[in-house]
Amino acid sequence: MNDLVSSQERPKSLTDHVTDEMRRWVITGKLAFGEKLSEGKIAKALDVSRTPVREAINRLETERLLTVEPQRGSFVFSIEKSDLAKLCDARICMEAYALETGIAENPDVLHRSLKACLDDMSQARKAGDDARYLDLDADFHQRIIRSANNPFITDAYQTIAPRMAALRHRLGQHPDHMEKSCREHRALCAAVGKKDLTDALKILASHIDRKEGNYWSKLASDSP
Numbered sequence: 001m002n003d004l005v006s007s008q009e010r011p012k013s014l015t016d017h018v019t020d021e022m023r024r025w026v027i028t029g030k031l032a033f034g035e036k037l038s039e040g041k042i043a044k045a046l047d048v049s050r051t052p053v054r055e056a057i058n059r060l061e062t063e064r065l066l067t068v069e070p071q072r073g074s075f076v077f078s079i080e081k082s083d084l085a086k087l088c089d090a091r092i093c094m095e096a097y098a099l100e101t102g103i104a105e106n107p108d109v110l111h112r113s114l115k116a117c118l119d120d121m122s123q124a125r126k127a128g129d130d131a132r133y134l135d136l137d138a139d140f141h142q143r144i145i146r147s148a149n150n151p152f153i154t155d156a157y158q159t160i161a162p163r164m165a166a167l168r169h170r171l172g173q174h175p176d177h178m179e180k181s182c183r184e185h186r187a188l189c190a191a192v193g194k195k196d197l198t199d200a201l202k203i204l205a206s207h208i209d210r211k212e213g214n215y216w217s218k219l220a221s222d223s224p
Helices: 014-028 039-046 050-062 081-105 107-126 130-146 151-158 161-171 175-193 197-208 213-220
Strands: 066-069 073-076
Touching (some): 039 050, 050 066, 081 151, 130 151, 130 161, 175 197
């Protein structure tokens, strides 16, 4: 076998599987914000020993989905109002830069990419598959980031993407937010199709900049 086989083609380890499952639990809300983890219960639920659970916790700590406190244990991350504001600011900076670059350099490619994702999102909504819609929502914004063709921006965005996914899934429990999300994604895709940078940036900022009001109150209601 060729020694250059990519890691994506290699079988996942037990730790990989446990990490993926625990990450999914945090993102979808099966594990609540601030919840203390029990290695024993997780190991039993996944039918594994505690060793891969501990390794998964270490990995998810690097993704900032979990926090490990000496003498206290491991906890799901929680979000404070000031942190949410800063997270929104970081998203706007990175996504606005990527959107501007994408429209300037490859607007038709970006529009086709967003339109394809939007079509899948619409199908998920029609099917009532909110979990898939929210995963595609994350993919929609990842496509904007990738359109900048800047690996440093892409890497920086990945440091907040898992936590944004967790926030997004909790907001997805509120039908009014989901409907607003659909409208804004459609409007943003249309603005990109028209190569209207001013309108696209305005829509993006409004879509992300939810530091106050309903955005925060809905998230706060899901926090312990």
